Amino acid sequence: MDDGRGPIRAPRGSALTARGWPQEAALRMLMNNLDPEVAEHPDRLVVYGGTGKAARDWPSYDAIIRSLTGLRADETLLVQSGRPVGVMTTHEWAPRVLIANSNLVGDWATWPEFRRLERLGLTMYGQMTAGSWIYIGTQGILQGTYETFGAVAAKRFGGTLAGTVTLTAGLGGMGGAQPLAVTMNGGVAICVDCDPRSIERRIAHRYLDVRAAGLDEALRLAYEARDARRPLSVGVEANAAQAVPELLARGAEIDVVTDQTSAHDPLAYLPLGVAFEDMAGEARKDPDGFTRRARESMARHVEAMVGFQDAGAEVFDYGNSIRGEARLAGYARAFDFPGFVPAYIRPLFCEGKGPFRWAALSGDPADIARTDRAILELFPENEPLTRWIRMAGEKVAFQGLPARICWLGYGERDRAGERFNDLVASGELAAPIVIGRDHLDCGSVASPYRETEGMLDGSDAIADWPLLNAMVNVASGASWVSIHHGGGVGMGRSIHAGQVTVADGTALAGEKIRRVLTNDPGMGVIRHVDAGYERAAEVAAERDVRIPMREAGG
Amino acid sequence: MDDGRGPIRAPRGSALTARGWPQEAALRMLMNNLDPEVAEHPDRLVVYGGTGKAARDWPSYDAIIRSLTGLRADETLLVQSGRPVGVMTTHEWAPRVLIANSNLVGDWATWPEFRRLERLGLTMYGQMTAGSWIYIGTQGILQGTYETFGAVAAKRFGGTLAGTVTLTAGLGGMGGAQPLAVTMNGGVAICVDCDPRSIERRIAHRYLDVRAAGLDEALRLAYEARDARRPLSVGVEANAAQAVPELLARGAEIDVVTDQTSAHDPLAYLPLGVAFEDMAGEARKDPDGFTRRARESMARHVEAMVGFQDAGAEVFDYGNSIRGEARLAGYARAFDFPGFVPAYIRPLFCEGKGPFRWAALSGDPADIARTDRAILELFPENEPLTRWIRMAGEKVAFQGLPARICWLGYGERDRAGERFNDLVASGELAAPIVIGRDHLDCGSVASPYRETEGMLDGSDAIADWPLLNAMVNVASGASWVSIHHGGGVGMGRSIHAGQVTVADGTALAGEKIRRVLTNDPGMGVIRHVDAGYERAAEVAAERDVRIPMREAGG
Ligand SMILES: NC(=O)c1ccc[n+]([C@@H]2O[C@H](COP(=O)([O-])OP(=O)(O)OC[C@H]3O[C@@H](n4cnc5c(N)ncnc54)[C@H](O)[C@@H]3O)[C@@H](O)[C@H]2O)c1
Ligand SMILES: NC(=O)c1ccc[n+]([C@@H]2O[C@H](COP(=O)([O-])OP(=O)(O)OC[C@H]3O[C@@H](n4cnc5c(N)ncnc54)[C@H](O)[C@@H]3O)[C@@H](O)[C@H]2O)c1
Structure with a gap:
């Protein structure tokens, strides 16, 4: 091409x-x-x-x-x-x-x-x-994600995610905003993705802090940071349909659970039992079979999310249709947790x-700096907006x-x-x-x-x-x-x-x-x-x- | 209301x-x-x-x-x-x-x-x-219907419907144009409708010529006119799902078959075994049951249309989805005849x-007469258009x-x-x-x-x-x-x-x-x-x- x-x-x-x-x-x-x-x-x-x-x-x-x-x-x-x-x-x-x-x-x-x-x-x-x-790249979703996690913090944790651990998956174009949005809200994030390039890319763009070798290290790093009320985001390479149930089974201490794998398209969600390297080929070879297996894996994934909710975590669907796909695979409780829009937006x-x-x-960053100032001048009384514009100028x-x-x-x-x-x-x-x-x-x-x-x-x-x-x-x-x-x-x-x-x-x-x-x-x-x-x-x-x-x- | x-x-x-x-x-x-x-x-x-x-x-x-x-x-x-x-x-x-x-x-x-x-x-x-x-009332569809039957005439009958009989059903807002479009093309039309008001209304508006007491009289009038190569349209009160199969069974001499009952909405198609007077009530009482019965009746109706096609008639779907509904009722040959668009339009x-x-x-008919003249002046070389504008001025x-x-x-x-x-x-x-x-x-x-x-x-x-x-x-x-x-x-x-x-x-x-x-x-x-x-x-x-x-x- x-x-x-x-x-x-x-x-x-x-x-x-x-x-x-x-x-x-x-x-x-x-x-x-x-x-x-x-x-x-x-x-x-x-x-x-x-x-x-x-x-x-x-x-x-x-x-x-x-x-x-x-x-x-x-x-x-x-x-x-x-x-x-x-x-x-x-x-x-x-x-x-x-x-x-x-x-x-x-x-x-x-x-x-x-x-x-x-x-x-x-x-x-x-x-x-x-x-x-x-x-406009991952920043496009960052503000929305920042607002959403801000709303979660306001609803459940007194206005900050400091001292909490969020578990999510999917570090792609949209999902890659999650770790930074969580740390901007003071929290700790564990982010699962099956594609090592997605993890590397988010680290390169400073959206993700570190990469853990596996779930054990991820949890250790997360708990340490949480206990110090220090913001931290940890990427870990795994299939979410495997990792999320495993973390639930281990009794991992998770406060917030969501997901941004590309579940809206079953051919873009890695099913259990398929190696990441083989994903594209398998999806091409047998789209119907792949779709069925992806949906079954999503059902396991969503079931574990519901498990975390039952255990007291704040759980929400982050707009990727994973509940709908899980229900298609026959999982009855798929819609037990809400979508983020009615919940927060x-x-x-x-x-x-x-x-x-x-x-x-122009391509000139100074032009954006000038418009940032214009926003601050126009809406000085809007505190969260002001905070966002300042942080975005520094971190994005x-x-x-x-x-x-x-x-x-x-x-x-x-x-x-x-x-x-x-x-x-x-x-x-x-x-x-x-x-x-x-x-x-x-x-x-x-x-x-x-x-x-x-x-x-x-x-x-x-x-x-x-x-x-x-x-x-x-x-x-x-x-x-x-x-x-x-x-x-x-x-x-x-x-x-x-x-x-x-x-x-x-x-x-x-x-x-x-x-x-x-x-x-x-x-x-x-x-x-x-x-x-x-x-x-x-x-x-x-x-x-x-x-x-x-x-x-x- | x-x-x-x-x-x-x-x-x-x-x-x-x-x-x-x-x-x-x-x-x-x-x-x-x-x-x-x-x-x-x-x-x-x-x-x-x-x-x-x-x-x-x-x-x-x-x-x-x-x-x-x-x-x-x-x-x-x-x-x-x-x-x-x-x-x-x-x-x-x-x-x-x-x-x-x-x-x-x-x-x-x-x-x-x-x-x-x-x-x-x-x-x-x-x-x-x-x-x-x-x-704009029934005229809105009249020209399209006139063009369609003109195309049928051109394709099968040497450019005129003179000497042919067309069988159709539905004399509502759109379907009511059919009898006049057929007679404008020189043919004879038998038009079935279960609602006597639809028949009366088309006669009042001069779209339909006469009303027959039943299928026998309808056929007699139709054959007489056909043999004299005289245009005529005949309305007959009946359920099309009953009348069309019956005409097929009798071996009626029909050259063209189509339909414009409101089949697109199963609650607006009279099923077999329901009296017209009870239609609205029955549909309201049990929409699901009514839908199923309407679709089954449409399957019988479409089956008879396919029968006419097998016997050599020109048969087409006139845009009311009756083939789709018949297929939903399980009739396998529903799509054996084409829609009017690929066939003619x-x-x-x-x-x-x-x-x-x-x-x-203005509300002034003289304004339309003046615009009619403008069309004739603008497109004098377009013979079918000229014919249509002249006939419309007289008959509509x-x-x-x-x-x-x-x-x-x-x-x-x-x-x-x-x-x-x-x-x-x-x-x-x-x-x-x-x-x-x-x-x-x-x-x-x-x-x-x-x-x-x-x-x-x-x-x-x-x-x-x-x-x-x-x-x-x-x-x-x-x-x-x-x-x-x-x-x-x-x-x-x-x-x-x-x-x-x-x-x-x-x-x-x-x-x-x-x-x-x-x-x-x-x-x-x-x-x-x-x-x-x-x-x-x-x-x-x-x-x-x-x-x-x-x-x-x-
Ligand atoms: N909430 C919102 O506002 C919003 C906005 C746009 C899109 N979305 C949805 O969010 C989802 C993610 O969008 P994106 O642009 O980031 O998609 P993307 O395709 O860029 O990234 C998806 C990521 O999920 C990973 N992934 C796939 N299957 C996995 C599995 N089983 N386990 C672990 N990781 C897996 C992929 O490796 C990839 O990195 C899409 O469904 C999208 O429609 C949400
Ligand atoms: N071909 C086109 O260009 C075109 C354009 C618009 C609409 N349509 C479709 O044509 C159909 C008719 O439209 P309309 O505006 O005339 O609808 P309408 O509701 O005004 O008229 C439908 C007529 O069908 C009769 N009918 C219902 N069930 C019957 C049955 N079993 N037997 C005999 N008669 C029965 C009704 O009594 C009524 O007179 C609709 O499905 C419409 O969507 C076609």
Whole structure:
């Protein structure tokens, strides 16, 4: 596949290679998604999350780059599952790129049918920000993970994880954020992964502190650090389906248990009895048999998690669908522990909060330092946000283009975006900023095993919301907009949308930013008002979000 | 439900009740969808196609009307399954309304789950043009049905149905077009329906000629007319699951067989052994049992259709999923006859052709007569189109606001739309025109049992296309845009999009029309180029549709 081309790296600096900054931004962010510092398997166009890809194949990638380079400010490129399929004349308020990835009609929305179509060259898996060109490396998930473990600490351990041990597995693109998020919250983490490269990579990026030779050493290191209330993260090479039950059987003293192996895709979860080196080959040889064995192993894994819960630990599903897979294998208690969204995140969603992120197209870390200061200036009263921005500035190694993430809500995102645009206009930043977010956001996803699990009114599976979200972002002036299926939790289980908007310092960009960064989190507020969440109704009333069913008249 | 309000009828004339014509048009077309002349069950907000609704409930309807009335030219109303959920500030190129109806995450995309959510008040069935406010009564389907039977005639009977007998069932909102489409093609039709009101209504609207007392009389009338090569349509009250097998057993001389009972929804198909009067009650009492019995009856019905095919008749599925339901009941040969799209319609789709339609907001039939002339002036060389427009002017009774439909392709729709806009600008028309189409169009639907059945490359279930279609219409200046699930063929089986654009005579409307009516059919061309259809590639090359994978470079 790597047809002789060298590693991909986005252009830096303030000189355009395309005809305008929105096009240039899409081009740089696509390339950045495939930068070896960012992508898990750039040679196969795989960015993160199992097989989440940035483009269908190399000819498609080349054609996208070519189209973006020539695209006019009143044209729009259409991308269908990573392949560019059309260029149409629109207008200057329209997005420059529209993307639909991995979408299947409901009765066909399964992994086997998806794989059949993928083999025919007709689709690709876009995950969330892989196919929508706004993945920023492991930092992207770090803030969310930091918030989640912060919420666990607040709920169970008096606001800090100091003196506690967290057990998790999966140190891939997303899961690799866990050790740092735990230590940022003062705790100790034991992180299991069957791939030694995942462990090495997290150590190299300073997300993981040390590697233990085995479970014995891992426990010893963990207990020592815990007893000294010293933050520490320990990686250990093992199959989680073996290690987690074993730790339970030994009576290991674990306070928090979760998991981020890529369980959403049974072909990406190592079954018991398969050596890691043989995994790819076995999965290819007999996908059905491999799927069955992976699900059975997940059942053992989840059973041990439930065991830890029975023993008093705080246990949650971290959005990889492992409970659903375990239930498919016949394990009845799979859903005994909750997903992380209803447990910790939904109250934030009611305020339109979610993973706001941005990247400096200049490539200059100083640009991110300046935007960090802008956030601190804008929201001085927000203590956790301030703490995060400070720690991120110290501890987070950039991957690819320098980028930052922080969770902001309705009425905050637009202010941050407009400030960034002003900083570009005034020349305080070296080049434009792209502003985007994860598809995992307050009003952009329907995913009954994760973001919309256990909605108050039972509307978990209603998928109108992400589609309205995508359309309203197109209608508000976003630079590119995407609709994906199956991200995070796998085929048939989610529909979600993303947007990216470019702050190039122009007045037009300012107008677009104001609308997009108001309406996009506004979807989160109205979605949760509609579902009956009191806090969302308060936010709507306080911040003038218009809800027709609550307006006077008729 | 009918809380004392009188029948709904859209305002007519050139005076605005809302703040601008796009808003006014949405308001009038929503009301027009519920006009008793148009809707099948306006008291229950049901427009057509089983339970296809225009709004979720009366409070939602009232709030939509209220919101549209006050909506500014830079605001956008969001509608989630028939309920207005937000008003957001956008801009003047953005749609005034964005609609998402009936969408469910794949694993939950089933009738039982849909009905559960509907009972909770969380969703509604939008069908295709019911929930997107551009249903224009039975004429809407008449042109498509006329084209289909014309294609049957061309394929099997030397270009005319004269001297042939067609057997079909279902005289509802869509199916009621069949008798007139057959007689317009010179043939004889026997049309079975279990609801005497459906038969009476089609006679009142001049779509159906006569009613026979039973199968004997129906056959006698049909043979007489056939032998005289005289067009005739005969309605007969019966259960199709009983009548079609009986006609087969009798050796009835039938040349063409199809069906448009509302088989897509098993609770709307009368099972054998249930009296029509008891249907609603039985379905409510025991939905599961009713579903099973309906599917078994459909299996008998489809088995008889296959029998007619074995005997030499031209047999096709007319887009109601009856083959899929029959297969669910265990009938192995259900898919022995083709769907109408691969059999007759796909060649048209390759040219971006599809059901272009428009309505006169003035309410004045003279406005439609003038637009009819405009079509004749624009496309004088197109003989079938000319014939259709002439016959429609004579034979089609308007329902609600006067409207017209004709199939136009890429490079034609934009010309027609701009001409209409010019006619509004010059005052030749009394008020603006709304221009829309069915969701059943060349590039706006993924529906493996109907519009995308048997695609050349196997991409039947790929649902990226309708989502791109919706987004590109939002990005091109359409007045309202919708994304629906489950129209036509039912839950889990289709995803589709619609757009409506208002020609109010302004220069801005002209700009929007040029883009929307180019890009919207353009989706059909690129979708079929991507699937490998030669004709689509020719059309793209001849008419300058830009396909990045076919452009030079890299
Ligand atoms: N919670 C969230 O916000 C969120 C967001 C995005 C994705 N996810 C989900 O989290 C999961 C992980 O995502 P990722 O991007 O890190 O995936 P990834 O594919 O990059 O990494 C998965 C890791 O799991 C390891 N692994 C697989 N099977 C294992 C086993 N049996 N034992 C031990 N290790 C095993 C792999 O070696 C790999 O390092 C996915 O299911 C993804 O969908 C969650
Ligand atoms: N081919 C197309 O282009 C197209 C377009 C839209 C809809 N459809 C499909 O066509 C079907 C009909 O749509 P509609 O709007 O006319 O529906 P409708 O509900 O208005 O009418 C259905 C008719 O079928 C009759 N019927 C039900 N069961 C019967 C039985 N066992 N025997 C005889 N008659 C029976 C009903 O009495 C009713 O008159 C639907 O499934 C719809 O989804 C097809």
